[in-house]
Amino acid sequence: MELNRRQFGRILGPAVGGLAMDGWSDAVIIATEGSYLVKKGDTLSQIARKFGSSVKELQQLNGLSSPHMIRAGQHLKVAKTAGSASSIARKLRWQIGHKHVDRKRWKKIIVHHSATRNGNAEIFHQAHLRRRMENGLAYHFVIGNGANETRNGEIEIGGRWKKQIHGGHMRSQRLNETSIGICLVGNFQVTKPTAKQLDSLYNLTQFLQSELILGHPRVYGHKDLEHNLCPGRNFPLKQYRTRFA
Numbered sequence: 001m002e003l004n005r006r007q008f009g010r011i012l013g014p015a016v017g018g019l020a021m022d023g024w025s026d027a028v029i030i031a032t033e034g035s036y037l038v039k040k041g042d043t044l045s046q047i048a049r050k051f052g053s054s055v056k057e058l059q060q061l062n063g064l065s066s067p068h069m070i071r072a073g074q075h076l077k078v079a080k081t082a083g084s085a086s087s088i089a090r091k092l093r094w095q096i097g098h099k100h101v102d103r104k105r106w107k108k109i110i111v112h113h114s115a116t117r118n119g120n121a122e123i124f125h126q127a128h129l130r131r132r133m134e135n136g137l138a139y140h141f142v143i144g145n146g147a148n149e150t151r152n153g154e155i156e157i158g159g160r161w162k163k164q165i166h167g168g169h170m171r172s173q174r175l176n177e178t179s180i181g182i183c184l185v186g187n188f189q190v191t192k193p194t195a196k197q198l199d200s201l202y203n204l205t206q207f208l209q210s211e212l213i214l215g216h217p218r219v220y221g222h223k224d225l226e227h228n229l230c231p232g233r234n235f236p237l238k239q240y241r242t243r244f245a
């Protein structure tokens with residue numbers, strides 16, 4: 001199930017940047033199918049909501065004559081979307097702005113780099129679990145650089161955002177409680193973030209700061225708040241802070 005949700009997020013991710021992915025048409029992005037393992041007590045409308053779909057769409061996709069025909073253990077197809085980039089971006093925004101979002105809690109948006117050449121949400125999740133962080137992936141969002149089956153500029157939504165729980169991206173627990181952590185994959189002491197990563201970061205920040213979260217959370221680089229090099233000397237921190245001041 002995790003894997004499938006990840007794949008789904010991955011499919012939609014790049015659209016939020018408003019840019020076509022390499023080799024993809026500007027106007028139309030065809031999302032491939034994901035699947036969802038039905039759990040006991042699930043209803044089709046809950047599943048539809050979870051994936052930004054509709055009951056009707058899921059019925060059609062799965063050949064269900066009635067919305068009550070699902071049972072636990074069944075694999076449902078959850079997406080086979082052909083739509084404009086903007087309609088898919090809307091779906092991603094919908095997933096990020098899901099109904100459980102605590103719009104008053106988040107006071108800061110803090111940007112990190114992964115300080116690795118590559119990686120993705122799942123790889124960092126496993127690494128953080130091995131470091132005995134019980135909730136795994138320390139960040140709320142990861143923006144890919146094209147390595148490890150992510151697309152360049154893809155936004156992956158972490159489990160902590162879905163559950164609206166504290167991050168693990170800062171040493172200070174106080175900051176973790178009230179700050180949204182966004183990680184761009186790469187070591188920006190050595191390389192630069194890609195244009196698509198920055199584009200996705202700017203779109204995500206704009207959405208969080210101006211539309212979703214109340215009180216206009218301020219933006220920071222990790223090193224603005226704690227003593228270290230993150231998000232690296234090549235990350236355009238001044239520019240980012242100025243733009244979202």
Ligand SMILES: [Zn+2]
Nearest residue numbers: 112113222230
């Ligand atoms: Zn950091």
